[in-house]
Amino acid sequence: xxxxxxxxxxxxxxxxxxxxxxxxxxxxxxxxxxxxxxxxxxxxxxxxxxxxxxxxxxxxxxxxxxxxxxxxxxxxxxxxxxxxxxxxxxxxxxxxxxxxxxxxxxxxxxxxxxxxxxxxxxxxxxxxxxxxxxxxxxxxxxxxxxxxxxxxxxxxxxxxxxxxxxxxxxxxxxxxxxxxxxxxxxxxxxxxxxxxxxxxxxxxxxxxxxxxxxxxxxxxxxxxxxxxxxxxxxxxxxxxxxxxxxxxxxxxxxxxxxxxxxxxxxxxxxxxxxxxxxxxxxxxxxxxxxxxxxxxxxxxxxxxxxxxxxxxxxxxxxxxxxxxxxxxxxxxxxxxxxxxxxxxxxxxxxxxxxxxxxxxxxxxxxxxxxxxxxxxxxxxxxxxxxxxxxxxxxxxxxxxxxxxxxxxxxxxxxxxxxxxxxxxxxxxxxxxxxxxxxxxxxxxxxxxxxxxxxxxxxxxxxxxxxxxxxxxxxxxxxxxxxxxxxxxxxxxxxxxxxxxxxxxxxxxxxxxxxxxxxxxxxxxxxxxxxxxxxxxxxxxxxxxxxxxxxxxxxxxxxxxxxxxxxxxxxxxxxxxxxxxxxxxxxxxxxxxxxxxxxxxxxxxxxxxxxxxxxxxxxxxxxxxxxxxxxxxxxxxxxxxxxxxxxxxxxxxxxxxxxxxxxxxxxxxxxxxxxxxxxxxxxxxxxxxxxxxxxxxxxxxxxxxxxxxxxxxxxxxxxxxxxxxxxxxxxxxxxxxxxxxxxxxxxxxxxxxxxxxxxxxxxxxxxxxxxxxxxxxxxxxxxxxxxxxxxxxxxxxxxxxxxxxxxxxxxxxxxxxxxxxxxxxxxxxxxxxxxxxxxxxxxxxxxxxxxxxxxxxxxxxxxxxxxxxxxxxxxxxxxxxxxxxxxxxxxxxxxxxxxxxxxxxxxxxxxxxxxxxxxxxxxxxxxxxxxxxxxxxxxxxxxxxxxxxxxxxxxxxxxxxxxxxxxxxxxxxxxxx
Numbered sequence: 001x002x003x004x005x006x007x008x009x010x011x012x013x014x015x016x017x018x019x020x021x022x023x024x025x026x027x028x029x030x031x032x033x034x035x036x037x038x039x040x041x042x043x044x045x046x047x048x049x050x051x052x053x054x055x056x057x058x059x060x061x062x063x064x065x066x067x068x069x070x071x072x073x074x075x076x077x078x079x080x081x082x083x084x085x086x087x088x089x090x091x092x093x094x095x096x097x098x099x100x101x102x103x104x105x106x107x108x109x110x111x112x113x114x115x116x117x118x119x120x121x122x123x124x125x126x127x128x129x130x131x132x133x134x135x136x137x138x139x140x141x142x143x144x145x146x147x148x149x150x151x152x153x154x155x156x157x158x159x160x161x162x163x164x165x166x167x168x169x170x171x172x173x174x175x176x177x178x179x180x181x182x183x184x185x186x187x188x189x190x191x192x193x194x195x196x197x198x199x200x201x202x203x204x205x206x207x208x209x210x211x212x213x214x215x216x217x218x219x220x221x222x223x224x225x226x227x228x229x230x231x232x233x234x235x236x237x238x239x240x241x242x243x244x245x246x247x248x249x250x251x252x253x254x255x256x257x258x259x260x261x262x263x264x265x266x267x268x269x270x271x272x273x274x275x276x277x278x279x280x281x282x283x284x285x286x287x288x289x290x291x292x293x294x295x296x297x298x299x300x301x302x303x304x305x306x307x308x309x310x311x312x313x314x315x316x317x318x319x320x321x322x323x324x325x326x327x328x329x330x331x332x333x334x335x336x337x338x339x340x341x342x343x344x345x346x347x348x349x350x351x352x353x354x355x356x357x358x359x360x361x362x363x364x365x366x367x368x369x370x371x372x373x374x375x376x377x378x379x380x381x382x383x384x385x386x387x388x389x390x391x392x393x394x395x396x397x398x399x400x401x402x403x404x405x406x407x408x409x410x411x412x413x414x415x416x417x418x419x420x421x422x423x424x425x426x427x428x429x430x431x432x433x434x435x436x437x438x439x440x441x442x443x444x445x446x447x448x449x450x451x452x453x454x455x456x457x458x459x460x461x462x463x464x465x466x467x468x469x470x471x472x473x474x475x476x477x478x479x480x481x482x483x484x485x486x487x488x489x490x491x492x493x494x495x496x497x498x499x500x501x502x503x504x505x506x507x508x509x510x511x512x513x514x515x516x517x518x519x520x521x522x523x524x525x526x527x528x529x530x531x532x533x534x535x536x537x538x539x540x541x542x543x544x545x546x547x548x549x550x551x552x553x554x555x556x557x558x559x560x561x562x563x564x565x566x567x568x569x570x571x572x573x574x575x576x577x578x579x580x581x582x583x584x585x586x587x588x589x590x591x592x593x594x595x596x597x598x599x600x601x602x603x604x605x606x607x608x609x610x611x612x613x614x615x616x617x618x619x620x621x622x623x624x625x626x627x628x629x630x631x632x633x634x635x636x637x638x639x640x641x642x643x644x645x646x647x648x649x650x651x652x653x654x655x656x657x658x659x660x661x662x663x664x665x666x667x668x669x670x671x672x673x674x675x676x677x678x679x680x681x682x683x684x685x686x687x688x689x690x691x692x693x694x695x696x697x698x699x700x701x702x703x704x705x706x707x708x709x710x711x712x713x714x715x716x717x718x719x720x721x722x723x724x725x726x727x728x729x730x731x732x733x734x735x736x737x738x739x740x741x742x743x744x745x746x747x748x749x750x751x752x753x754x755x756x757x758x759x760x761x762x763x764x765x766x767x768x769x770x771x772x773x774x775x776x777x778x779x780x781x782x783x784x785x786x787x788x789x790x791x792x793x794x795x796x797x798x799x800x801x802x803x804x805x806x807x808x809x810x811x812x813x814x815x816x817x818x819x820x821x822x823x824x825x826x827x828x829x830x831x832x833x834x835x836x837x838x839x840x841x842x843x844x845x846x847x848x849x850x851x852x853x854x855x856x857x858x859x860x861x862x863x864x865x866x867x868x869x870x871x872x873x874x875x876x877x878x879x880x881x882x883x884x885x886x887x888x889x890x891x892x893x894x895x896x897x898x899x900x901x902x903x904x905x906x907x908x909x910x911x912x913x914x915x916x917x918x919x920x921x922x923x924x925x926x927x928x929x930x931x932x933x934x935x936x937x938x939x940x941x942x943x944x945x946x947x948x949x950x951x952x953x954x955x956x957x958x959x960x961x962x963x964x965x966x967x968x969x970x971x972x973x974x975x976x
Contacts, residue, residue: 052318055306057351059322062299063330064347073330074578077323079289083311084319085120086282091314092119092238093272098265101238106248107257108221109237114268115141116238117149117275127724129396131161131366139238142271143174143217150174150213151736154234155727156189160366161396167727170203170234172210173736178704181206182727189235192228193244200227220252282311288744328355332463340531341456341480345448348440352377353464356385360466368394372465378439382410384432388465403473405461407432417458419473426454426474433457451481534800537788538807539833540781545812546829548779555812559805561771565793566801567602568764573796574601574720575754580747583720588730589739590703591719596750597623597699598720599631599757611878613643613848621720624753625656625699632656632695636716638671642848643878652685652716654692663688671717674710675726682709702734764793810837814945819962823938827930830922834859835946838867842948850876854947861921864892866914870947885955887943889914899940905957908936915939933963 063073091097093116102110119139126132135156143150150172157167168189169182184206185199192200204211204227211225218225229247236243250257286304310318329350332338338346356373364370371389378384384407391402403424405417409431417424433454441449459480462473545555573579575598584592601621608614617638622631632654639649650671651664666688667681686693686709693707700707711729718725732739768786792800811832814820820828840854853871860866866889873884885906889897891913899906915936923931941962944950 051306051309055322056325058299058302059326060329060350063326064333064350066297066299071576071578077326080319080323082285083307084316087314087316087319089276093269095262095265098260102260105243106250108249110260113238114265117142119238125362130398131362131396132159132164133362145217148175152234160363163396174213177209179207179210192231203227203231221249222252335463337459345444348443349460352439358466365398366394368392374464378410378435384409384435386461388467390467424473426458429454429457456480533788533792537804540784541804541808542811542832544781545808546815546825546832548781557774559808562801562805564767565789566798569796569798569801571758575751577744577747580742584742587725588732590731592742595720596747599624601720607844612880613844613878614641615844627699630657634716642845645878656695659691661689661692674713685709685713703731704734817945819941826926830925831942834921840948847880848876850874856946860892860917866891866917868943870949872949901955903954906955908940911936911939935964938962
């Protein structure tokens with residue numbers, strides 16, 4: 001830039017003389033003119049747009065790349081919320097606001113406004129059901145006469161679906177004065193004028209001391225402060241709805257009722273802003289965020305610079321929009337549908353997408369209709385506008401049965417898609433797909449462009465609209481990218497080897513393959529790399545369970561190792577600063593404090609014993625008590641039966657060195673229904689656990705209320721990360737200073753100690769070494785698994801270990817099934833290697849519900865797959881009988897084969913196309929003489945086993961010999 005500025009006018013004119021095209025010259029001059037005008041006014045709307053545009057761009061790049069972890073995402077959202085709150089707070093107290101309060105709410109409210117020191121609010125939706133919401137408000141007053149600070153907090157829980165009652169809570173603290181009023185009305189706070197006298201008087205009674213303090217500070221008012229005014233004040237001050245005329249309090253001294261002057265409020269305004277900036281420094285917020293997680297982040301630094309400029313302008317609405325963007329695009333980037341996509345493709349789609357309007361909220365869900373609108377920017381500067389709407393049943397866990405999409409192209413053409421519980425006609429979207437391809441083609445690898453399909457575009461736009469319900473309206477979406485032609489996968493060594501490629505197409509395929517492997521290996525933390533690790537682990541595990549680890553003891557050791565690795569990966573995320581803040585918000589300050597004492601936790605669930613519909617959930621966690629320096633271990637078991645043949649059994653065991661306590665069989669309720677357990681049951685638990693409760697109470701100090709039986713039951717069964725605690729049971733400290741939001745500094749020591757203990761007690765290297773030494777010394781795949789598990793454990797991939805554990809259990813059962821024991825091992829191995837478990841709900845609950853379903857995938861040699869879906873209906877008994885089965889095979893060409901049987905054999909002769917595909921796929925991995933012996937019987941029995949339906953007898957006539965004899969081979973060939 002300096003070198004351009006140093007050029008003379010003659011030199012600049014010479015440069016301009018090189019423009020031969022008058023139109024290009026005209027565009028260049030206009031561009032220079034526009035940039036000049038924009039740069040002249042740093043506070044112009046265009047400049048704000050530029051800042052917002054930069055922030056959106058950096059934000060999207062950050063959440064798709066560097067800030068893709070959940071913890072970093074939560075930190076970012078929290079920062080945006082705080083910046084928005086600060087920007088909004090700067091406008092809460094001005095002379096105009098005081099005059100407006102005087103006009104709309106009366107002189108007393110105007111006076112109260114001059115005492116304001118801080119205010120914040122939030123609204124959460126979706127908990128415990130989709131139609132529910134919780135509005136939280138908190139504001140602080142500086143009382144002038146007594147020089148005390150009064151903090152008022154309110155919560156308003158509601159359900160647009162009317163399944164839950166409205167719950168209102170008011171909490172007030174003023175040094176040693178603490179008051180609470182909760183559940184006092186089933187009316188909306190806005191209807192305070194229509195609340196019954198009994199409800200209003202109840203609030204006035206519980207808040208009597210608070211009202212007296214305020215009245216004393218204000219002096220005589222007409223009328224005096226009453227319950228209705230106080231309810232309005234708590235829920236709508238300082239900037240809520242106007243106060244009803246009847247409740248507009250005035251001072252008894254008429255001279256105090258005159259319109260406020262600038263001089264009379266200037267001191268209060270100055271003090272308000274002074275306190276606000278000292279307690280909420282923008283620089284401090286940004287420095288803490290940058291130091292916490294963003295040390296090496298490029299876009300983190302750019303975001304800090306941009307946020308600082310926006311914060312100087314007090315742009316609360318921009319921070320609110322950015323917060324919505326962060327939540328929206330993080331959910332897209334981490335959607336299961338897109339985790340298989342290359343990151344550069346997903347990033348380019350997200351960078352060009354802008355959320356215009358989203359009506360997907362608790363209210364619209366309850367109203368049975370939601371609508372959203374997004375914009376996709378094309379390369380020409382024009383846009384594709386996508387409008388979507390859905391109709392549903394309005395339930396708390398909604399089902400959507402109608403979907404409408406209107407896609408408006410830059411030329412004005414409108415493409416409409418409709419679906420009513422049927423798949424969408426996505427082939428109509430070809431013009432949209434072509435536009436999207438052209439728009440992002442320069443920013444993604446060339447080979448990806450032809451793979452972008454109508455399916456990907458449909459699923460992507462549904463996700464951007466917030467409509468994560470694609471299963472009902474999209475037939476298949478496992479592979480969002482179109483498959484490419486088969487590529488050679490030979491190794492490159494020397495030019496001499498390359499010279500043997502005679503076919504240019506084969507040579508091109510080979511180079512592309514090398515390029516793909518190079519890109520995968522470059523980024524060790526990419527999603528592709530994770531998929532590669534998972535794929536390797538699955539392959540080695542299957543080979544292990546069919547071959548080297550085929551014995552039951554070795555199988556159990558392997559399952560136990562995977563469980564421990566999963567537990568360790570999960571545990572690493574149990575205690576973070578965000579988890580402590582979340583506990584503080586959802587469960588109260590006492591639970592947040594208990595979480596900082598947390599040291600370890602594990603849980604398991606067993607099904608099928610003593611009957612198929614039974615289950616046992618076991619949990620165990622430990623706390624390090626800070627004062628007495630003892631470790632407390634709490635264990636719970638919850639036995640239940642979906643079939644209702646056995647009574648529910650709950651057990652709690654606690655040990656703390658020489659203190660032992662046990663409470664068992666104390667309730668027939670599910671632990672989640674602890675609020676509905678009868679007092680006798682609760683008191684029984686409290687009595688048997690009295691010593692434990694006393695120890696915890698002593699460690700915590702005084703709480704309001706003290707620890708009781710209901711809280712203790714919730715604590716044992718759901719701490720540290722279970723369901724939210726009922727509002728009535730959210731314990732607070734008697735000392736109000738201990739109830740403030742935890743800071744990073746206050747919990748960092750506990751977090752550090754937790755992770756230090758976790759790694760020392762659960763070393764990955766130690767686990768793997770013990771397993772390898774215990775029976776894998778000469779195991780080839782055992783050594784390969786150790787290497788792969790080690791890499792997965794470093795990434796804390798708990799979900800991968802859980803999936804691998806399910807795979808081991810499923811494929812070990814297949815390999816050791818009586819039906820397959822007689823088959824050659826190489827045949828069973830080849831079948832298992834190509835089979836993947838997609839979904840299964842074969843469990844105690846679905847058995848009791850009389851219907852189970854599963855889905856598996858069989859990978860063919862072409863790279864495409866056979867999708868196999870199965871469902872069974874039974875009698876729901878503890879020892880179930882299944883009388884109906886239906887199977888659906890979707891072949892790579894889209895052809896569907898359906899088999900159904902109700903207490904009769906399946907028509908397996910229909911499966912010949914499936915059998916041929918399977919034979920072709922595994923023919924290179926088994927002896928040639930086995931291929932003609934594979935018949936429809938083997939295929940149907942294998943897929944029934946793969947689906948988990950080990951009940952072939954009612955549906956298969958005879959399966960003693962799964963391989964065809966020579967005569968049967970000839971018969972099958974003739975029938976084909």
